[in-house]
Amino acid sequence: MSDLLQRGSDWLASQLKTHASRACLYQRESQQVTVRAIIGRKDFEVESAEGKLYFRANDFLIHRVDLVLTGQPTLPERGDRILVDFGTGTETFEVLPGDGAQPWEYSDPFETLLRIHTKKVS
């Protein structure tokens, strides 16, 4: 008998993808794939000796199995870009570390969803 919690987590992930996601273009250099992502947003202000830097940090939740570049399953890498249109033109987000050192992490214990940290660059 499979893990009931895993079945629930998989169901929830599929529901999010179906009902709460948006199409995005995931790019690594010349490779790209269209994926559906659940998007979270937070605005930051960082103060340092050199002044203040403002940026929008979006987390993209993407099904791990959807991230396939040139036919090969892959994991996010620092510097990858995600293009998304929120209705006011295409915005570009770059995969970069968030509060921690890693630019991405699994969002659930069963490694179904990738939580990809990004910052808006254009």
Add this chain to the structure above:
Amino acid sequence: MPAVIIQIADAVVTDLNGQNFSRPFTAMRTYLPRYKLEDLANVQVSVVPKDDVGQRASRAQWQQDYKLDVAVQQKLGSEEQTQMDELLLLGQELADYFKDRNPTGNQAVLIECGYAPLFDPEHLEKHKTLTTVLNLTFRGWRP
């Protein structure tokens, strides 16, 4: 008339903007550089007045050290290392430029010029942005 350190900062800005360097930019004076990450697609140069410290030189005169920061910032693209090399070269050009001339006229002389640290590693890691700050110290005298 503005404070001497502001006059010096303005002279530095005017001087920088009148010269061609390996990367084009328009310097501006600011008290606190504020940028959105997406604004850093092009090189941004900010001149910031930092310290104005006096030491008595005689009964009638104070020796004043005016410290300015010249911050060079840019968001890096996919050619990260190449772009960093170019920006650090620009930084060296700016430093060498001031070593050879005095933008303040007879108001003060440059006595110290350098980058320490050379760049901000946290900006590089977290924001893939190069931030390098040229520290300039001009020395002048005031009653």
